[in-house]
Amino acid sequence: QVQLVQSGAEVKKPGASVKVSCKASGYTFSTYGFSWVRQAPGQGLEWMGWISAYSVNTKYAQKLQGRVTMTTDTSTSTTYMELRGLKSDDTAVYYCARDWSEVVPAASSPFDYWGQGTLVTVSS
Amino acid sequence: SYELTQPPSVSVSPGQTATITCSGDYLGDKYACWYQQKPGQSPLLVIYQDNKRPSGIPERFSGSRSGNTATLTISGTQAMDEADYYCQARDSSTVVFGGGTKLTVL
Numbered sequence: 001q002v003q004l005v006q007s008g009a010e011v012k013k014p015g016a017s018v019k020v021s022c023k024a025s026g027y028t029f030s031t032y033g034f035s036w037v038r039q040a041p042g043q044g045l046e047w048m049g050w051i052s053a054y055s056v057n058t059k060y061a062q063k064l065q066g067r068v069t070m071t072t073d074t075s076t077s078t079t080y081m082e083l084r085g086l087k088s089d090d091t092a093v094y095y096c097a098r099d100w101s102e103v104v105p106a107a108s109s110p111f112d113y114w115g116q117g118t119l120v121t122v123s124s
Numbered sequence: 125s126y127e128l129t130q131p132p133s134v135s136v137s138p139g140q141t142a143t144i145t146c147s148g149d150y151l152g153d154k155y156a157c158w159y160q161q162k163p164g165q166s167p168l169l170v171i172y173q174d175n176k177r178p179s180g181i182p183e184r185f186s187g188s189r190s191g192n193t194a195t196l197t198i199s200g201t202q203a204m205d206e207a208d209y210y211c212q213a214r215d216s217s218t219v220v221f222g223g224g225t226k227l228t229v230l
Contacts, residue, residue: 035219037221044210044221044222045159050219059216059217059218095167097167104216105214106214107154107155107214107216109214110169110212111157111212112169112178114166114168
């Protein structure tokens with residue numbers, strides 16, 4: 001069965017960086033992309049960006065451009081999301097999701113499996 | 125920036141039909157997806173490409189879209205359907221989520 005298992009909770013100080021991992025299993029890693037979505041406490045879902053399985057293509061949300069980098073490691077079927085210059089309003093649960101967009105983002109592509117979420121707390 | 129508008133809350137009695145709408149110019153000619161999220165859980169895809177149900181999603185969940193409005197319908201609503209529901213649309217550059225609707229079954 002398809003599983004996305006994320007790394008554990010993190011506590012960071014303002015200005016620091018965080019890198020969250022998401023290990024996929026149960027399907028052929030190279031045939032799907034990944035999107036990352038975050039959810040601040042008590043708030044809705046916010047898309048952060050998308051990456052193709054081979055890291056060839058990425059699309060980042062405009063508000064995070066320059067602070068976020070997504071990568072994949074096909075040898076371990078793992079995708080990573082790094083966020084730099086952390087601020088208090090980056091405190092959120094971060095989710096990876098399997099994205100049907102394999103090579104380029106497609107309007108018809110949903111997020112059909114999600115990781116369990118990783119709580120990132122930014123506090124001085 | 126693009127926006128998708130959902131009602132903040134919808135209430136329904138058990139066994140009745142719940143309807144949640146999602147509207148916005150951004151929706152236009154794009155596909156809509158719907159996600160269910162229960163407290164402390166990850167989102168779950170319940171409808172994609174406007175009206176398709178993933179495997180394992182009960183038939184009581186259905187979706188439709190007309191112009192700039194997408195609709196999630198839950199027929200014969202059960203207590204277990206109480207959750208937050210988010211619509212989503214995307215194009216080649218971005219993904220937009222609606223603000224979410226809290227469905228209460230009472």
